[in-house]
Amino acid sequence: MEWDWNFVWEIMPTLIQGVKITILATLLGSVLAAVVGLGIALARRSPNKALSRTVGFLAEFIRGTPLLVQLYFIFYVLPDIGILLPPLVAGVIGLGLHYGTYTAEVYRAGIDNVPRGQWEAAKACNLSARQTWTHIIIPQAIPPMIPALANYFIAMFKETPLLSAITVLELMNQAKSVANTYYRYIEPITLVGAFFLVISLFSVVLLRWLERRYGKIER
């Protein structure tokens, strides 16, 4: 079977539709992951042992199980208890929760990397807990985290094709539907790969810039 450029141009608009949904899901998922991660990181630092243990175990569990199964779980099991979610919302929740457990580690490392002296100085200046966090710890902890967070958001972007399994009409699903309609797989699937490669390469450039601007990624 030969590569057919006419077919490529014909299916391009459909694929672009898919790219938009893919990017939308990535952006929404990133915001959710950033928030969930902060929540997990703070809960794990909580002096309440029961809370920090439970959240720690849950985060470990989510990180140790496949995103695909979690998506199925959200999409198929929650309706049984009366929570009916549109596919995109279910997908964003899945991405956000899954990557939230990863970003939580980034927050943890960022907060732990603020030197002890800063905490002690805040105490010596008689700052309240709230003031310590907002004026001393967070401003110092955030910049080194930025490249690492961006790294996970790029990883999340590459996981978005999984959303096609729960019927979100993103890039992969659009490609599969045109492939099944015309029974030509070469162009759609290769184009999906090309789209991902191009966007990933751009994001790598962005990541390098973030690294230079805010410091090295810690692995």
Add this chain to the structure above:
Amino acid sequence: MTQWSGYFGLILQGALVTIELTLMGSVLALIMAFLAGMGRVSRFFALRWLATAYIEFFRGTSIFVQLFWAYFVLPFIGISLTPLQAGVLALGLNVGAYAAEVVRGAIQSIGREQYEACTALNLGRWQGMRHIILPQALLVMLPTFGNNAIELLKATAVVSLISLTDLTFQAQVVRAQTGNTLVPFTTILIIYFILALLISWGVRSLERRMARGLDGVRA
């Protein structure tokens, strides 16, 4: 009451496929990691370039797209793969690209004095690599290899979408036959989590074994 025991047997069969995939994928990933990782630090430009292209390509496109490409596009250019072969190929090549960076990082983390000692002892480049550098670098790589293996285990869930009867696929079968979603999906989430725990436990004990007698040699 549904006959859960029969369905549980089905899920266990799926678990075997998942384990098989994880093992075979890990072996391929390990081979690719060392080939590409050492290629990245080679003195030959062509090898370095080839390794970089491989790593960037497989890290830049999604595992999902690679799998579909291997399964749906390769047959059109004359290479027909069974779902299992396509799965192992995609998983191994994808995770191998991530692990290759780990190999490169570990090799480069070995101090200059070790390389100088190799020169002083008149060891060839390969001899030095084999007897001096790699044994030390291996210990640095191990923990991250463990994480990569868990990522691979999680990625195996995706092969259910190309009709390979792994855990996730069997859970879908059980769901279709019983109409119950909660039980099969919760079961496989727990099985995945246990497998992930087994991997991290295995890697940790391997690490302890390999680090034996190295106290004080490395920080």
